[in-house]
Amino acid sequence: MKAVAVVPGRPNSVHLAELPPPRVEEIPNGRGVKVRVLKVGVDATDREINDAQYGNAPPGYDFLVLGHESFGVVEEIGHGVKHVKPGDYVTCTVRRPGNSIYDMIGRSDITSEETYYERGINLLHGFLTEYYVDDAEFVVKMPVGLKHLHVLAEPMSCAAKAVQQAFEAQRRLHVWNPKIAFVTGAGQIGLLATLVLRLRGLEVFTLARAKSPCLKSEIATGMGAHYISTSETSIKQLADKVGKPDIIIEATGSSQMAFDAMEVLNLNGVEVWTSITGGQRRVEVPADRLNLTWVLGNKLLLGSVNANFRHFELGIADLALGEVTYPGVIERILTTPVRGVDNYKEMMRLLVEEKSALKVYVEVAEG
Ligand code: BGC
Ligand code: ZN
Numbered sequence: 001m002k003a004v005a006v007v008p009g010r011p012n013s014v015h016l017a018e019l020p021p022p023r024v025e026e027i028p029n030g031r032g033v034k035v036r037v038l039k040v041g042v043d044a045t046d047r048e049i050n051d052a053q054y055g056n057a058p059p060g061y062d063f064l065v066l067g068h069e070s071f072g073v074v075e076e077i078g079h080g081v082k083h084v085k086p087g088d089y090v091t092c093t094v095r096r097p098g099n100s101i102y103d104m105i106g107r108s109d110i111t112s113e114e115t116y117y118e119r120g121i122n123l124l125h126g127f128l129t130e131y132y133v134d135d136a137e138f139v140v141k142m143p144v145g146l147k148h149l150h151v152l153a154e155p156m157s158c159a160a161k162a163v164q165q166a167f168e169a170q171r172r173l174h175v176w177n178p179k180i181a182f183v184t185g186a187g188q189i190g191l192l193a194t195l196v197l198r199l200r201g202l203e204v205f206t207l208a209r210a211k212s213p214c215l216k217s218e219i220a221t222g223m224g225a226h227y228i229s230t231s232e233t234s235i236k237q238l239a240d241k242v243g244k245p246d247i248i249i250e251a252t253g254s255s256q257m258a259f260d261a262m263e264v265l266n267l268n269g270v271e272v273w274t275s276i277t278g279g280q281r282r283v284e285v286p287a288d289r290l291n292l293t294w295v296l297g298n299k300l301l302l303g304s305v306n307a308n309f310r311h312f313e314l315g316i317a318d319l320a321l322g323e324v325t326y327p328g329v330i331e332r333i334l335t336t337p338v339r340g341v342d343n344y345k346e347m348m349r350l351l352v353e354e355k356s357a358l359k360v361y362v363e364v365a366e367g
Pocket of ligand 2: 043045155
């Protein structure tokens with residue numbers, strides 16, 4: 001079967017590879033689930049892997065199959081699988097356990113080992129192929145009514161985790177009633193985090209460079225948030241005008257913004273960093289002032305990556321609630337389909353060049 005792959009370490013090496021179709025028996029104890037892949041989303045991670053900024057092939061291979069945002073239909077299950085059956089729509093978690101205590105308890109998203117195993121990203125083949133097989137433990141059922149949101153389940157799981165971790169960490173304060181949220185960045189994670197925070201009842205300001213009206217501003221305001229173009233209003237000007245945010249979700253992909261945002265966080269607030277910045281950029285920061293205000297304000301900086309099974313379930317529940325609260329808005333993120341794995345070059349071109357594409361995804365098969 002065909003798969004879209006790269007040679008890790010070699011820039012712009014995206015190509016078609018050939019793999020034998022996987023078998024459900026590969027997973028022990030009847031826990032295998034075989035999934036026919038319908039759609040796979042790609043994001044900045046895939047772009048940076050193709051740029052050779054990171055990513056590693058599985059042992060024994062010189063290529064890595066891409067794709068970590070999957071949507072498919074169950075084709076076959078082992079005798080021990082109970083929670084999905086053939087015909088069910090599913091997505092799949094990305095990270096697989098290492099050996100730390102967190103990996104043992106289903107929390108490989110917070111592994112304490114340096115090496116992490118992620119399908120389509122590091123040391124494990126991804127889903128951008130015709131079929132995959134995985135342990136039932138990692139296969140997440142998607143309600144048929146959310147079929148049209150397909151590949152958003154994975155990025156939504158990361159947004160859901162980021163917000164959930166912030167609320168969990170803020171229990172340190174005993175009482176915390178956040179009112180204002182800033183979300184920096186209006187890519188898929190920024191917009192989905194906007195949705196999660198709106199569904200928690202916060203007043204949300206979503207900041208991005210593009211001037212409104214534009215698709216990003218329409219989606220953010222469609223979710224009941226305010227959209228702020230940073231080319232017109234800086235984050236500091238915004239905070240002066242509307243008040244300091246109790247929570248910031250940083251999702252721009254710019255380390256500069258990650259530090260700029262620290263200057264406006266409210267007392268007792270939390271800022272969550274979600275961007276994977278593969279570069280070597282250095283920025284100057286007002287170190288004394290940040291240090292002082294963060295100490296005096298008991299502020300919290302939290303990194304959040306990946307998501308486990310439970311965050312996928314949380315995210316899917318929020319997609320469902322979001323769909324009934326803001327009907328038809330979420331699917332507007334799904335801007336840019338590419339037909340078939342054979343069109344992998346076009347997929348990468350759109351991912352790199354097409355600035356108006358909020359979400360590029362490959363339609364691998366009908367279904
Ligand atoms: C993926 C996460 C992953 C992270 C780091 C993101 O693009 O969505 O699942 O943990 O990259 O590799
Ligand atoms: Zn991703």
